[in-house]
Amino acid sequence: MKLSKWGAEVFRETGAISRFTGLFFREVFSPRYEFKEFFKQCFLIGYKSLPLIGLTGFIMGLVLILQLRPTLLQYGVEAKLPAMVSLSIVREIGPVISALIFAGKIGSSIGAELGSMRVTEQIDSMEVSGTNPFKYLVVTRVLACTLMLPVLAVLSDAIGIYGSYIGFNIRSAMSPQLFIKQVFATLEFQDVIPAIVKTYFFGFAVGIVGCYKGYFSKNGTAGVGTAANSAVVLCSVLIFVIDLIIVQIADLLGYN
Amino acid sequence: MxxxxxxxxxxxxxxxxxxxxxxxxxxxxxxxxQNVFGSNIFIKARFKDISGLTTGNNVRFSGLQAGVVKSIKIINDTTIEVNLVINKSLQSFIQKNSTAAIANEGLMGNKVINIFPGTIPAPEIEDGDLIPTKIDVSTDAMLSTLNHTNSNAETISEDVKYIIKRLNNNNTLWQVLEDTSVAKSLKSSLTNFHKVSEEINTISLDLHHTIIEINKGEGIAGMLLTNKKSEEEMKSVLNHIAKVSENADRLSARLDSVTKVLQKDIATGPGPVHTLLTDTADVRKINNTLTNLEKGTLAFKEDMEALKQNFLFRKYFKNEEKKKRKEDAIK
The missing domain is CATH 1.20.5 (Single alpha-helices involved in coiled-coils or other helix-helix interfaces)
Structure with missing residues (x-):
């Protein structure tokens, strides 16, 4: 009985998010465009997240080198360390870690912001005042998320590779020129392009889920917390699901 | 704001x-x-087997990164054409007679095309040129050789296995190997052999001495073999012997003729010998004569015995007997 109820809830939620996504696509192309709000959101979502994502990227690169070093040393291929770390950062770790941090920071903040607006009936009042709240609040945020996460991921990759260079030079010594040369000797377009494309989907998922959870939050102030929390959880899960799907598609298309 | x-x-x-x-x-x-940007030239190389080369693999000229593999096209079942993108800055160094070969980058690395400069001066390559190729010793070839060696080793080991199996099943060999009496007899034979060889050794030493003596000219043989004077004497001796044998020959010839005459005489001649040998009547006569002679002798013996008993001659015979006894005693 409980299980069927839970199952029905999952299907209802999936359907509701799909409708919400459909609504977004209808609204995004129709004028009037809220450029000012869009840029403001871009600044808040993109620029403000850079320090956090940059820091995690840096640490990931550094730690990855330190962790991989002993194993590769066993096989006597320490020289392949830059190639290996850059490949893993660019292909998988950079985009996914950035998206997860992004979900934690932005997904929750959007959920909480829209949820509190819903609870305090600001959204309703917007509708009354003639402003399209969906366009003004949801479309701008989702677009900003979709467009900013790739930029963040690219910068995170770069910072991560810099971090791995630092990490490599803790124990061994290699000139930055050689390090960069080795990194780019390994990377191919087929490594970079699917990874970048992936981040658009991650950003979109974070934006949509955060907005949906906040936009339809219920039960007063407690509902705001629930909205923020469930937005983060669902975003994180979705990021991995999308990652799985996109890697499969890239593989099918021969990008591996 | x-x-x-x-x-x-x-x-x-x-x-x-x-x-x-x-x-x-x-x-x-x-x-x-991947030489997507910048100015490049395109050249072609044709291989029989590209052994896993793919687009994007590096092209090296004398070890220098010169470009990448742009495309691979199969022309027929034994020819594969590989299009190479070469950095224009290297064009003036690569000559038309440079050769391309596919090699491995490291032991397990990607495939690379190595372009080796030609040995004879030639004009530089141009866009669209087809350069000659050569086959490098690839890992695959090495492995296939190794495979061949392995199969040989397998056959050999099979044979060895069969031989050992047969040896194991064959009791005779093991008996020979395990039998202690064989070893003993072998040992004694060896001892005998040792003795024999020692004897041979002494004999050979003696022989050695003898030969030395002969060489020195000592002894008859030595004298004969080494002395110049004796050699001449020997020659004269031999001459004598030859003369003697000649005389003997003549003598024997004469003897032969005499014998022939004699034979003829015996067979047909009028002489007494012929009669004696061939006439049976004469033989009977002779026989009778001999019988008569025997009878006569017996009668004579009796007469002599009678004479011994006769008092006239008894003393003479007694004296004769005494003389004989004395001679025997002296002996």
Whole structure:
């Protein structure tokens, strides 16, 4: 009985998010465009997240080198360390870690912001005042998320590779020129392009889920917390699901 | 408020631009590696087997990164054409008679095309040129040789196995090996052999001495073999012997003729010998004569015995007997 109820809830939620996504696509192309709000959101979502994502990227690169070093040393291929770390950062770790941090920071903040607006009936009042709240609040945020996460991921990759260079030079010594040369000797377009494309989907998922959870939050102030929390959880899960799907598609298309 | 927003937008612009530049820069770096940008020339090389070469593999000229494999096209079942993108800055160094070969980058690395400079001066390559290729000793070839060796080793080991099996099943050999009496007899034979060889040794020593003596000219043989004087004497002796044998020959011839005459005489001649040997009547006569002679002798013996008993002659015979006894005693 409980299980069927839970199952029905999952299907209802999936359907509701799909409708919400459909609504977004209808609204995004129709004028009037809220450029000012869009840029403001871009600044808040993109620029403000850079320090956090940059820091995690840096640490990931550094730690990855330190962790991989002993194993590769066993096989006597320490020289392949830059190639290996850059490949893993660019292909998988950079985009996914950035998206997860992004979900934690932005997904929750959007959920909480829209949820509190819903609870305090600001959204309703917007509708009354003639402003399209969906366009003004949801479309701008989702677009900003979709467009900013790739930029963040690219910068995170770069910072991560810099971090791995630092990490490599803790124990061994290699000139930055050689390090960069080795990194780019390994990377191919087929490594970079699917990874970048992936981040658009991650950003979109974070934006949509955060907005949906906040936009339809219920039960007063407690509902705001629930909205923020469930937005983060669902975003994180979705990021991995999308990652799985996109890697499969890239593989099918021969990008591996 | 407005100023603050502008300020934020500038920050956002810098942020987005930084991301874009990073991405474009990395694309350029990757593209530069594949010679997507910059001026290039295209050359072709035809191989029989490209052993896993793919587009994007590196092309090296004397070990220098010169370009990449642009495309691979199969022309027929034994010819595969590989299009190479070569950096234009290297064009003046690569000559038309340079050869291309497919090799491995490291032990397990990617495939690379190595272009080796030609040994004879030739004009530089141009866009669209087809350069000759050569086959490098590839790992695959080495492995196939190794495979051949392995199969040989397998056959050999099978044979060895069969031989050992047969040896194991064959009791005779093991009996020979395990029998102690064989060893003993072998030992005694060896001892005998040792003795024999010692004897041979002494004999050979003696022989050695003898030969030395002969060489020195000592002894008869030595004298004969080494002395010049004796040699001449020997010659004269031999001459004598030859003369003697000649005389003997003549003598025997004469003897022969005598014998022939004699034979003839015996067979047909009128002499007494012939009669004696061939006439049976004479033989009977002779026989009778001999019988008569025997009878006569017996009668004579009786007469003599009678004479011994006769008193006239008894003394003479007694004296004779005494004389004989004396002689025997002296002996």
């Amino acid at each position: 407005k100023k603050n927003e502008n300020y934020n937008n500038i920050k956002l612009g810098i942020f987005v631009l930084a991301g874009m530049i990073t991405l474009i820069l990395s694309f350029y770096m990757i593209g530069a590696k």
